[in-house]
Amino acid sequence: MAKASMYEHMVDVLGSRIVGGELAPREVMSLASLEQEFAVSRTVAREAMRALQALGMITARRRVGLIVSPAQDWNVLDPQVIRWNLAGAGRDAQLLALMDLRIAIEPTATRLAAQHATPEQRTLLLDLVKQLTAIGDAGRGDSEEYLEVDVQFHVTLLRASGNPMLLALEPAVTEVLSGRSHLGLTPAHPNPLAMACHVSAASAVAEGSAQAAEEASRTMLSVVRDEIG
Numbered sequence: 001m002a003k004a005s006m007y008e009h010m011v012d013v014l015g016s017r018i019v020g021g022e023l024a025p026r027e028v029m030s031l032a033s034l035e036q037e038f039a040v041s042r043t044v045a046r047e048a049m050r051a052l053q054a055l056g057m058i059t060a061r062r063r064v065g066l067i068v069s070p071a072q073d074w075n076v077l078d079p080q081v082i083r084w085n086l087a088g089a090g091r092d093a094q095l096l097a098l099m100d101l102r103i104a105i106e107p108t109a110t111r112l113a114a115q116h117a118t119p120e121q122r123t124l125l126l127d128l129v130k131q132l133t134a135i136g137d138a139g140r141g142d143s144e145e146y147l148e149v150d151v152q153f154h155v156t157l158l159r160a161s162g163n164p165m166l167l168a169l170e171p172a173v174t175e176v177l178s179g180r181s182h183l184g185l186t187p188a189h190p191n192p193l194a195m196a197c198h199v200s201a202a203s204a205v206a207e208g209s210a211q212a213a214e215e216a217s218r219t220m221l222s223v224v225r226d227e228i229g
Contacts, residue, residue: 010038010048011080018057018068019084025070029058034066055081079175086179092228095185098176099225105166106157106173106221111214113160114205121160125202128153132198136190146190147181153198157217160205185228194223 014034017023034045049066052058056073058066074081085094113121128149135146151174158167180186197220204213 006038006040007044007047007051010034010040010044011051013038014048014052015055015057015080015084016087018052019081019090020088023068025068027068028064029066029068031066057081077169077172079171082172082175082179086175086183091183095176095180095228096225098172099221099228101169102173102176103218103221103225105169106154107214107218109158109161109163109166110201110205110217111210112163112166113157114208114210114213116162117160117205121156122206124156125153125160126206128156129199129202132190133195136195139188141190142181142184142186142188144181147178147186151177153202157201157205180228187227191223191227194220197223 014023023029031042031045031049034040034048035042038045040048049058049060053060055075055078057069059069060066076082076085082094082098085091113125117125131149132146132153135141135143135149140146154173154177155170158170158173161167197216200216201213201220204210204216
């Protein structure tokens with residue numbers, strides 16, 4: 001196994017253990033024990049620990065070791081942390097929390113998109129909803145093809161908002177869409193109301209109708225949240 005893959009494997013295993021509770025808050029690890037368990041060099045072990053520190057999942061204290069951090073210290077919007085949460089027992093809670101975040105931000109982003117989107121972005125959104133409708137009508141709403149177009153649709157709305165704070169949430173929004181699909185929770189035949197709201201949101205943005213765009217986005221996301229929880 002190459003150095004990079006050993007490092008990635010170590011980060012993934014330990015991150016999953018922390019999120020899953022196998023490594024509890026305040027539990028202490030040592031570099032020496034990790035080197036032995038994963039059969040890696042001190043350099044690789046340190047790199048992996050730095051990655052987990054950057055995610056807020058561990059802290060290092062001299063003469064103590066590597067201490068597992070409580071969940072409130074984690075970078076919960078990092079795509080890797082989201083993936084670990086979605087793969088664990090807290091999957092449903094994570095999905096609902098992410099949907100609540102989307103409901104809080106995406107309607108605002110869609111309203112701003114109606115005000116600030118470029119002509120190219122408005123045209124793109126209309127094209128993307130046509131693709132989504134065709135794929136969904138064919139019963140492939142659970143396909144990678146549908147996911148790819150849906151991600152592009154929502155990412156375009158964030159980008160079109162012109163707000164860099166909203167755009168910074170693009171990785172989290174992408175991860176929840178991907179996670180829901182890969183967990184088999186996206187229906188083959190999309191909810192008709194949710195699909196209609198995609199169309200309404202795109203049309204409102206294209207027309208510059210800010211209030212209608214925001215309302216369509218909020219309804220769409222609320223429908224999806226109800227399906228999840």
